[in-house]
Amino acid sequence: MNFWKKVTGSDLTREWAEFEVRAAALPDDHRAAWEQIKIHLFPHGDFSGRNLMPILDSALGLLEETAADGQSIGEVLGDDIPGFCTALAGGEGARTYRDRWREQLNRNVARKLNRLGG
Template sequence: MNFYDKVTGHDLTKLQRAYDQRIAQLPQDYQSAWRQLNQEIWQFTDFSGRNLYPILADVVGLFEESAAEGLAVSAVIGSSLNNFITELAHVEGAKDYRDKLRAQLNQTIAKKLAKEETR
């Protein structure tokens, strides 16, 4: 990857297109699940979104393997796509906005408490 691609995010666009092409080869229910997943998972992104692409690569692989075995997408993701996304992101260490705000609040409180103790 060259510097230009990294700065502009062009490399991520290439990856996204590659994932979309692979998903297009799968049954319709997998394609629908992918579209929903791809919209909802971005709440767990860092500034650039680079932290999510390994997760998306794993999901594409999981979907391909499951479709090849003849499994329905509901057998793969369970009864709730949102629960699947949340669990997947947390297992991989991605944090949503609440997690980031909680950490920031905890740091602020710890600083205030440290100042109070030094008085």
């Protein structure tokens, strides 16, 4: 990958546009599930969201295959789309960007307090 594309995120923009074109071809219920999947996976992304791209690609591929087979979303994902997304992101207790930021803030505060107290 080109360094400039990685820094500016233009590779992600292009890939994201391709996802949306693919999603637009899905039936309504599959497209609604895609929107829910995006909402529930975003908190598990890093700053750029680059770590989610393979996961989103796979989830969209699953939706495309099941739509082609004529399966409903209920048959594929059940009623628990948030649970499905949690499993995709690494299971219950998977760290979100808030968790990582909180840990970083706590480390920084502890370091500053150690400098003041010592």
